[in-house]
Amino acid sequence: MTLRFGVIGTGAIGREHIKRISNKLAGGKIVAVTDVNQASAQDAVKSFELDAVVYPNDLALLAADNVDAVLVTSWGPAHEASVLAAIEAGKFVFVEKPLATTAEGCMRIVEAEMKHGKRLVQVGFMRRYDSGYVQLKEAIKNNFIGEPLMIRAAHRNPEVGENYTTDMAIHDTLIHEIDVLHWLVNDDYQTVQVAYPKKSKHAHENLKDPQIVTLETKGGIVITAEINVNCKYGYDIQCEVIGEEGIVSLPEFQSISFRKNAMFGTHVLMDWKDRFIDAYDKELQDFMDSIKKTGEPNGPTSWDGYIAQVTADAAIKAQDSGEKETITLQEKPVFYSKPTEAVNA
Ligand SMILES: NC(=O)c1ccc[n+]([C@@H]2O[C@H](COP(=O)([O-])OP(=O)(O)OC[C@H]3O[C@@H](n4cnc5c(N)ncnc54)[C@H](O)[C@@H]3O)[C@@H](O)[C@H]2O)c1
Numbered sequence: 001m002t003l004r005f006g007v008i009g010t011g012a013i014g015r016e017h018i019k020r021i022s023n024k025l026a027g028g029k030i031v032a033v034t035d036v037n038q039a040s041a042q043d044a045v046k047s048f049e050l051d052a053v054v055y056p057n058d059l060a061l062l063a064a065d066n067v068d069a070v071l072v073t074s075w076g077p078a079h080e081a082s083v084l085a086a087i088e089a090g091k092f093v094f095v096e097k098p099l100a101t102t103a104e105g106c107m108r109i110v111e112a113e114m115k116h117g118k119r120l121v122q123v124g125f126m127r128r129y130d131s132g133y134v135q136l137k138e139a140i141k142n143n144f145i146g147e148p149l150m151i152r153a154a155h156r157n158p159e160v161g162e163n164y165t166t167d168m169a170i171h172d173t174l175i176h177e178i179d180v181l182h183w184l185v186n187d188d189y190q191t192v193q194v195a196y197p198k199k200s201k202h203a204h205e206n207l208k209d210p211q212i213v214t215l216e217t218k219g220g221i222v223i224t225a226e227i228n229v230n231c232k233y234g235y236d237i238q239c240e241v242i243g244e245e246g247i248v249s250l251p252e253f254q255s256i257s258f259r260k261n262a263m264f265g266t267h268v269l270m271d272w273k274d275r276f277i278d279a280y281d282k283e284l285q286d287f288m289d290s291i292k293k294t295g296e297p298n299g300p301t302s303w304d305g306y307i308a309q310v311t312a313d314a315a316i317k318a319q320d321s322g323e324k325e326t327i328t329l330q331e332k333p334v335f336y337s338k339p340t341e342a343v344n345a
Pocket residue numbers: 008009010011012013014034035036037040058073074075076078096097098124125126172272
C-alpha cells in the first residue's frame with residue numbers, strides 16, 4: 001500500500017520532505033500540494049516532476065479522496081488550523097515543529113485526537129531518530145554512566161535573518177533540545193531560567209544572542225543549553241551528559257579529516273538540512289511504515305508537542321522576568337501512555 005500525501009507549505013522543509021518521499025524513501029507518493037503562495041506550490045510540482053494536484057488551500061486539499069496523509073510544513077502559526085482540520089477529516093498528519101504556537105492550541109489538538117479515538121499525528125522532532133541521540137539514550141538506559149546528573153548542550157546556527165526575534169531562540173531553535181533532552185533522560189522538566197551573556201556583535205540590533213537556558217528536571221538533573229544563532233563558523237549541535245560514573249557525548253557529524261597548509265582538521269557543516277539528514281529520512285520512513293503496520297504513527301506524539309510548547313512558554317516568560325519559572329504540565333492522558341517502540345520509550 002502506498003501512502004498518498006498532500007503537502008501544506010512548499011517552502012524549505014516542505015521541499016526537502018517532498019524530495020525524500022519522492023526519490024529516497026519507500027511507500028509514499030505526493031499527490032497534492034498547496035501553499036498560500038500558489039506559485040510556490042506550482043513550482044514544487046514542476047521542479048520535482050510530481051504527478052500532483054495544486055489546491056487553493058489546506059481545506060480543499062484535505063477534502064480530496066485520494067489524500068491519506070498530510071505533511072504540515074507551513075509557518076508555525078498556521079499549523080494548528082491545518083492539523084485540526086486534518087484530524088476532523090480523519091487523515092494522518094506529519095507536522096513540523098511547533099505542533100501549535102500556544103500550549104492551549106496543542107491541547108486543542110490533543111483533545112481532538114483523543115476524540116477521534118486513535119493516533120493520527122506525529123510531530124517532526126527528528127532528533128529522536130538521530131543515531132547519535134539514540135546511542136546516548138541507550139547508554140543512559142543501560143546505566144553506562146550511572147545516574148545522569150547534568151547535561152551541557154549547545155545549539156549553534158551560523159547566522160539568522162533580521163526577522164529572527166529573541167523569543168524565536170526558544171520556540172524555533174531550542175525547541176529541539178526541549179524535546180530531545182527530557183526524552184533522553186526520561187524525566188520531566190520542573191523549572192527554567194534564561195541568562196544573557198555579552199551580546200555578539202553579529203546579532204542584529206533587536207536580538208539578544210547568545211542566550212543560556214537552564215532547565216531543571218523533577219529528578220534533579222540540571223541542563224544548561226547555549227543558544228547561539230550567529231556563531232558564524234557552522235551549524236553545530238553539542239550534547240554532553242555527565243553521570244555519576246562517566247560522561248557520554250553526542251558524536252560529531254562524520255566528515256573526512258584533513259592535513260593541509262600546516263593544519264590538521266575536519267569540516268563543520270553549515271546547514272541544518274545536512275546535519276540531521278538521516279534523522280529526517282528515518283522519521284518519515286517510520287511514519288509511513290508504522291501507519292501501514294499498526295494503523296497509527298509511532299513517533300513523537302501530540303502530547304510531546306504539548307510538553308515542548310508548555311516548556312517553551314515558560315522559557316519565554318523567563319526571558320522577560322530573569323527569574324526561575326515553573327513548568328506545569330497537565331497529567332498525561334492514558335491515550336498517550338500506551339507503550340510504543342524505542343523512539344518513544
Ligand atoms: N525539524 C526541523 O529541523 C525544521 C527545520 C526547518 C523548519 N522547520 C519548521 O517547518 C516549518 C516551515 O519552515 P520552513 O523553513 O520550510 O519555512 P519557509 O518559510 O521556507 O516555508 C513555509 C511555507 O509555508 C507557506 N505557508 C505559510 N502559511 C501557509 C498556510 N496557511 N497554508 C499553506 N502554506 C502556507 C509559505 O508560503 C512558505 O512557502 C516551520 O514551522 C519550521 O519551524 C523544522
